[in-house]
Every structure is written in C-alpha cells, then in structure tokens.
Amino acid sequence: MLSLYHDARTPVHALPAGVKLSILVAVGTAVFFAGSAPVLGASLGAVALLYALARVPARVAWRQSAPVLPFLVLIVATQVLIAGWVVAALVGLRVLVLVALANLVTLTTRTSAVVAAVEAALRPLRPLGVRPERVGLVVAMTIRFIPVIKEQADLVRAAQRARGVERSTAFLVPLLVRTLRLADGLGEALDARGVGSGERSRRSRASVRAVRTSDPQGDQ
Amino acid sequence: MIELSGVGHRFGDRWVLRGVDLALTERRVAVIGANGSGKSTFARLLNGLIVPTEGRVRVDGLDTRKRGREVRRRVGFVFQDPDVQIVMPTVAEDLAFGLKHHDVPKVSIPGLVDRALADFGLAEYRDHPAHLLSGGQKQLLAIAAVLVTDPAYIVFDEPTTLLDLRNKRRVVAVVAGLAQQVVVVSHDLDLLADFDRAVVFDEGRVVADGTPAEAVAAYLALLSG
Ligand SMILES: Nc1ncnc2c1ncn2[C@@H]1O[C@H](COP(=O)(O)OP(=O)(O)OP(=O)(O)O)[C@@H](O)[C@H]1O
Ligand SMILES: [Mg+2]
Numbered sequence: 001m002l003s004l005y006h007d008a009r010t011p012v013h014a015l016p017a018g019v020k021l022s023i024l025v026a027v028g029t030a031v032f033f034a035g036s037a038p039v040l041g042a043s044l045g046a047v048a049l050l051y052a053l054a055r056v057p058a059r060v061a062w063r064q065s066a067p068v069l070p071f072l073v074l075i076v077a078t079q080v081l082i083a084g085w086v087v088a089a090l091v092g093l094r095v096l097v098l099v100a101l102a103n104l105v106t107l108t109t110r111t112s113a114v115v116a117a118v119e120a121a122l123r124p125l126r127p128l129g130v131r132p133e134r135v136g137l138v139v140a141m142t143i144r145f146i147p148v149i150k151e152q153a154d155l156v157r158a159a160q161r162a163r164g165v166e167r168s169t170a171f172l173v174p175l176l177v178r179t180l181r182l183a184d185g186l187g188e189a190l191d192a193r194g195v196g197s198g199e200r201s202r203r204s205r206a207s208v209r210a211v212r213t214s215d216p217q218g219d220q
Numbered sequence: 221m222i223e224l225s226g227v228g229h230r231f232g233d234r235w236v237l238r239g240v241d242l243a244l245t246e247r248r249v250a251v252i253g254a255n256g257s258g259k260s261t262f263a264r265l266l267n268g269l270i271v272p273t274e275g276r277v278r279v280d281g282l283d284t285r286k287r288g289r290e291v292r293r294r295v296g297f298v299f300q301d302p303d304v305q306i307v308m309p310t311v312a313e314d315l316a317f318g319l320k321h322h323d324v325p326k327v328s329i330p331g332l333v334d335r336a337l338a339d340f341g342l343a344e345y346r347d348h349p350a351h352l353l354s355g356g357q358k359q360l361l362a363i364a365a366v367l368v369t370d371p372a373y374i375v376f377d378e379p380t381t382l383l384d385l386r387n388k389r390r391v392v393a394v395v396a397g398l399a400q401q402v403v404v405v406s407h408d409l410d411l412l413a414d415f416d417r418a419v420v421f422d423e424g425r426v427v428a429d430g431t432p433a434e435a436v437a438a439y440l441a442l443l444s445g
Contacts (some may be wrong), residue, residue: 185304194321
C-alpha cells in the first residue's frame with residue numbers, strides 16, 4: 001500500500017499535499033469520536049465520491065486496500081467477541097473510512113510532495129534543533145525501503161525453506177544481518193550521492209563487517 | 221586525472237592494499253582481480269568513500285582526505301547492487317534527489333529529470349515505485365541518477381554482476397557511450413575488451429597494468445599458476 005501514486009489531473013490531485021494531510025488528520029480524529037453508524041456510513045459514502053472525483057479506477061482502489069482487509073476482519077471479529085455486533089460495526093466502519101481516505105491521499109499525492117509538506121510543517125521547529133530536510137529524507141526512505149526489506153524477508157524465508165527449515169525463529173537473525181548490510185551499503189550510497197558528511201566512522205563499518213562474516217545465509 | 225601515490229589501506233590490522241601508484245588518464249580503465257584482491261577498496265578510494273591509511277589519492281589535484289565532498293561531486297559511483305543506491309520511492313523522485321543534493325537550481329531539475337528519463341528509456345516509469353522495476357531497470361536508473369548530476373568521472377563496481385544477458389548488454393552499451401572518464405571493476409572480461417587500459421590486482425597489489433589483452437593474459441596466468 002506504499003507509494004502507488006496514480007497520476008491524473010483532478011481537483012483531488014491538485015490539492016496541496018499539506019492540505020490533504022491536514023484533512024486526513026482532522027477526519028481521523030473526528031471519526032474516532034463519531035458514534036453513530038449513519039454518520040460513519042455517510043463519511044464512507046463521501047470518501048467514495050472523492051475516489052470518483054479523483055478518477056481512481058476501482059481495480060487500483062481495490063489493489064491498494066486489499067492488503068488491509070485481513071486486519072479489518074480480525075479487528076471486527078475481536079470486537080464482536082468482546083463488545084458485540086453494534087460496537088464491532090462502528091469500529092469496522094471507522095477503520096474503513098480511515099484506511100480508504102489514507103489510501104486516497106497516497107494515490108493522489110507524489111511522495112516528493114508529502115516529503116515537502118512534512119518539511120514545511122517542521123520548519124518552525126528548526127530553532128529547537130530539528131532538521132526538516134533530514135526528517136523528510138527519513139520519511140521518503142522509509143517509504144522506499146519497506147518493500148525492499150519485505151523482499152529480503154521473503155528471500156531469507158525461501159532460503160531456509162530450501163534447506164528444509166519450515167518454521168524457525170532463527171529467521172530473524174539472517175534478516176537482521178541483511179538489513180544491517182543494507183543499511184551499511186545505504187550509508188555509503190548516500191555519501192556517494194552527495195548527502196551526509198562523508199567521513200564515515202570506520203568503527204561502524206568494521207562492526208557491520210564483523211556481523212557480515214558471521215552471516216549464516218552466506219551470499220546467494 | 222585521478223592519481224594515487226604510495227597508497228595503502230588497512231582494515232583493522234590487515235592490509236588489503238599495498239604500494240599502489242597509478243595515474244589514471246585513459247578514458248576507459250578496467251580493474252580486474254580475484255575475489256578479495258582489493259578491487260572494491262580501490263574503487264572506494266577513488267571518490268573518497270574511504271580515505272587511504274597511507275599515501276594519497278588526488279582527483280584533479282584535490283586530495284580525497286581533505287576535499288572529500290568536492291571529490292565526490294566530481295566522481296560518480298555506481299554500486300553493484302542498485303537497491304542500495306536508489307533511495308527515493310519512485311523513479312523520477314530518485315533522479316531529482318541527486319540533483320537536489322548537488323545544488324542544482326530547483327527550476328532546472330524537472331527538465332533534467334525528463335531528459336534522463338528519455339535517455340534511459342525510463343519515461344513510461346516516471347511515477348513507478350522503484351521496487352517494482354526489474355533488476356536491469358534498477359541498474360539503469362542507478363546509472364542515470366549518477367549521470368544526471370554530470371560528474372567528470374564515474375566509477376563502477378561490478379555494475380553487471382546481478383543482471384541477465386540482455387540487461388547486461390544494455391548497461392555495457394551505456395557505459396561504452398559515456399563521454400566521461402570511467403573506471404570499471406568487473407569480472408566480466410568481455411565487457412572490458414575494448415577498454416584503453418586494464419589493471420590487475422592480486423592480494424592488494426597491482427600485478428599487471430596494460431592493454432586489456434595483456435592484463436587478461438596476466439590474470440589468467442595468475443590463476444593457473
Ligand atoms: N569494511 C571492511 N572492513 C574489514 N575488512 C574489509 C572491509 N571491506 C573489505 N574488507 C576486506 O578487504 C579485502 C578486500 O576486499 P574488497 O572488497 O576490496 O575485494 P574485491 O576485490 O572487491 O573482492 P570481490 O571480487 O569479492 O568484490 C577482503 O579480504 C575483505 O574481506
Ligand atoms: Mg568487490
């Protein structure tokens with residue numbers, strides 16, 4: 001559900017990222033306090049209208065939201081057990097409105113615009129030592145690397161399965177090693193691309209190297 | 221010109237490069253050698269990603285030890301694994317990223333990005349998430365992102381190892397067409413055949429230096445004997 005920008009020229013796309021994010025936060029808060037099913041149902045309808053306005057194809061909207069559904073089912077099922085049907089329906093609707101709206105923001109806003117909005121919002125905090133560009137970079141890189149780390153996790157799992165290990169808590173160790181290695185390479189790449197101070201601490205590289213040589217997966 | 225004088229490098233108490241004196245003036249320089257012979261360490265010295273334990277590396281007269289930032293602006297670096305090099309979520313954003321950090325005026329960034337997208341056949345992937353590109357496309361993007369900042373030199377550390385034959389050919393063609401001076405570390409002897417010069421490393425030392433044919437012969441002799 002990350003970084004699947006869907007390009008089009010619509011009023012929803014044209015709305016500044018900062019405005020969209022503020023609306024998302026406001027609606028998120030409001031939905032939390034909304035206690036009636038008709039209000040929540042109407043909100044869901046409104047979000048659906050916004051999807052139409054943004055000309056997001058149903059196929060794209062579905063692809064974006066599908067990964068969340070199992071969690072939604074789980075949440076609703078838990079609520080049914082502990083609080084009954086009515087509360088469960090309300091909670092389900094709340095989550096649905098929120099996820100749908102958040103996805104709409106993702107689909108209609110470029111990451112660079114989100115990053116710029118975050119940077120702008122943090123600028124007043126500069127005197128307190130906050131570095132907005134750095135926070136913006138972290139936001140962008142998080143979006144970029146979540147799928148990469150997921151890929152690494154799949155690889156580690158596949159490698160273990162290939163060796164006949166079906167379920168293993170040792171799964172985390174090779175994944176951690178790979179992630180550290182990724183982080184190491186990434187730090188270097190950022191240097192090479194002109195970010196950061198350059199002189200990287202030799203100690204940090206050496207420690208990663210130490211982990212590296214004990215990588216149980218080896219290089220595949 | 222990139223110039224190394226009396227360069228040695230040590231990790232902990234192990235010397236991985238010793239006594240390297242080279243002046244790289246040719247437009248296409250290849251670096252070959254066995255695993256662990258010090259090629260990547262050498263490559264990283266060229267743009268100041270690491271500074272030598274002893275001796276000096278200079279790029280256009282700038283010492284990498286003192287002028288690292290400026291050196292890295294002149295010397296672009298393409299890593300073996302494009303996944304570490306691509307730091308932004310989408311193709312166009314990643315191209316813009318390097319430009320922003322090279323102090324290119326904001327107004328000229330979109331134009332440069334568009335041109336790079338067109339040059340590398342990535343135009344239709346403009347807003348595509350980087351992680352959904354194929355390995356070859358990722359490597360092309362990584363190279364494009366370096367080229368777009370217009371460095372005078374480009375160092376490649378095994379740019380084709382992770383690629384299939386077709387993508388490898390594309391990358392080879394791109395490298396062959398570059399106007400910049402390039403230094404390419406590679407195990408792929410075909411890639412280097414028409415280079416101007418090839419340097420062979422063995423256990424941290426330069427053991428051969430000449431035309432690719434001479435260097436490959438020396439490398440093969442090393443392996444067999
Ligand atoms: N950051 C590091 N810390 C400690 N040792 C290192 C580090 N980087 C490389 N080495 C060691 O230095 C030696 C040379 O490594 P280098 O990566 O330069 O070799 P290479 O010729 O590029 O090998 P390959 O063909 O496998 O890429 C190796 O023995 C390696 O283990
Ligand atoms: Mg190497």
